Amino acid sequence: MxxxxxxxxxxxxxxxxxxxxxVEEPKKKEIKLPMKFEPGLQKYEPDLEKLKEETPEPGTESFFRKIKTKISKVxxxxxxxxxxxxxxxxxxxxxxxxxxxxxxxxxxxxxxxxxxxxxxxxxxxxxxxxxxxxxxxxLIEPYDLAKKINEKKEKPYVVLFCGINGTGKTTTIAKIADSLKKEKISSVIAAADTFRAASIEQIKEHGEKIGIKVISHEYGSDPASVGFDAIKYAKKNLIDCVLIDTAGRMHTSKNLIKEIEKISKVTKPDTKIFIGESITGNDVIEQARSFNFSIGIDGIILTKADIDEKGGTALSVGYVTKKPILYLGTGQLYAEIEPFDKKRFIKKLGL
Ligand SMILES: Nc1nc2c(ncn2[C@@H]2O[C@H](COP(=O)(O)OP(=O)(O)O)[C@@H](O)[C@H]2O)c(=O)[nH]1
Ligand SMILES: [Mg+2]
The missing domain is CATH 1.20.120 (Four Helix Bundle (Hemerythrin (Met), subunit A))
Structure with a gap:
């Protein structure tokens, strides 16, 4: 990257x-005074004449001891x-x-x-x-979603997903439901995207493939009440976690933002996850910022990291929102999601 x-x-x-x-200056040579024996005085004293002869002029090469290995500093x-x-x-x-x-x-x-x-x-x-x-x-240290779900005493643990159209919310929810299932955490999906054509069929198809129940209403119905019903279903059937899929809304559309605020108010999620595409750069930062402003996000998932050659979005989106990146989506298969690992990410950057 x-x-x-x-x-x-x-x-x-x-x-x-x-x-x-x-070039580091070599150490000054220790100058030994040449001594001469003065018979009259019965003692050694410095031979000043010899010293003058032996002492080279300052600045000449031999004035300092030449060291072989130069230490170059920059x-x-x-x-x-x-x-x-x-x-x-x-x-x-x-x-x-x-x-x-x-x-x-x-x-x-x-x-x-x-x-x-x-x-x-x-x-x-x-x-x-x-x-x-x-x-x-x-980079902010991510939290472990499965651990959070397990730690919550009064189940279900509710996760609300938000983000604009086509970023991979529905696919990511299926991936997460599948990976939670592998960790023996049960979940139910709320098909609260009642807006986009075929969205309910799409999530139901995923549900069937991975063996997860999907709660849905009709198209055009109130998404908040779909979320509410899924929570009711989870309580009744002792399901650990509710994953709420929502319609992709432009973060600039006031009405749609109001709608997700309502879903959030009604379902009182334990965690709110923003899903963005890692390839969109600055746009995704603006989206995350505005969802964070309206409903207050807790974590981020960046999808399509498999086709991102740059890597800068992950670095920026967390910093700007001060929220951790929890996962990277790395393909279209259920298993193609990986927990965000700071060290691994830095290595991938080529540093
Ligand atoms: N390459 C790649 N494609 C993805 C990834 N996640 C989702 N997609 C694709 O992105 C498209 C939109 O996904 P979807 O889940 O319908 O987005 P939504 O509108 O946010 O619900 C689909 O074709 C997905 O297969 C990913 O991590 N990598
Ligand atoms: Mg969708």
Whole structure:
């Protein structure tokens, strides 16, 4: 994904290290005073004449002991940093890192490297490590959904999914229901997308395939009451978890946002998950921000990570909303969802 970064830091540090090189001064040679024996005084005293002969002029090569292994150090000046950080910022933006996140990363990198000395041979790996550190701090540690469900005493645990059309909500809900089932957590799906044509059939088909009950009403009916009925069904049948699918709404549409606010009010979810596409970059950040503003999201799932070559969305969306990324969708099959793992993600970025 972020392979460009690896290359960038490589040729960036190469340029810097060519530009400025501090060769550490070798230690001053200890000068031993030549002594002469003065018979009259019966003692040794410094032979000042010999000393003058032996002492080379300051600045000549032999004045300092020449050490064989030169220690080359590199210092990155603020001016150097400004030039290369502009390039780096451009690259981050091109790779779907949001502007404010790119700025923060560069500011932190600046604090960590400007006017600091690095060993020339280690500068590349050190900058990469510092960059990794910054990314690790930006990403919020995800919580474990199955653990949360198991920990809730009064079942069912209610999960509300939101996001705009076509991002993969319905597919992801089926994936999650399937993986919970494998962990011996029972669930029921609420087909609360009563708006989009064929949405109820689509979720019912998934339900049949994975063996999960789907509660549905008619098209055009109130989605909040579908959610409410699914919760009632779960209570009655001792089902651990209710997964509420909703219609994809544009985050800019006031009416549809009002509708999801109502669903949220009626079903009182234990967790609200925003689903976005990792390939959409800045748009997904705006969507997450506005859902977070209207219903307050708790976590994020980014779908289509299998076709995302950039990787910057994951970095930005969590930072902007201050909410963790819980899973990455990595394909269309039920098993193609993986818990978000910070270390693995950073490795995938090529750092
Ligand atoms: N490649 C890929 N496709 C996905 C992923 N998740 C969902 N999709 C596809 O995205 C399309 C829209 O998915 P859907 O679940 O109907 O989106 P919804 O409108 O948000 O409910 C479908 O064709 C899915 O198969 C994913 O992780 N990777
Ligand atoms: Mg859907």
């Amino acid at each position: 972020f392979k460009f970064l690896k290359e960038k830091i490589g040729n960036w540090t190469e340029k810097i290290s060519k530009k400025e090189e501090i 210092k990155i000046s603020e001016k150097d940093f400004e030039i290369y950080s502009e390039e780096l910022k451009g690259l981050l933006l091109e790779n779907n890192v949001a502007y404010e996140v790119a700025e923060k990363m560069i500011k932190e990198l600046k604090e960590k490297i400007v006017e600091k000395e690095f060993l020339k041979k280690e500068i590349e790996s050190e900058i990469k490590d510092l960059f990794k550190e910054i990314i690790e701090e930006i």
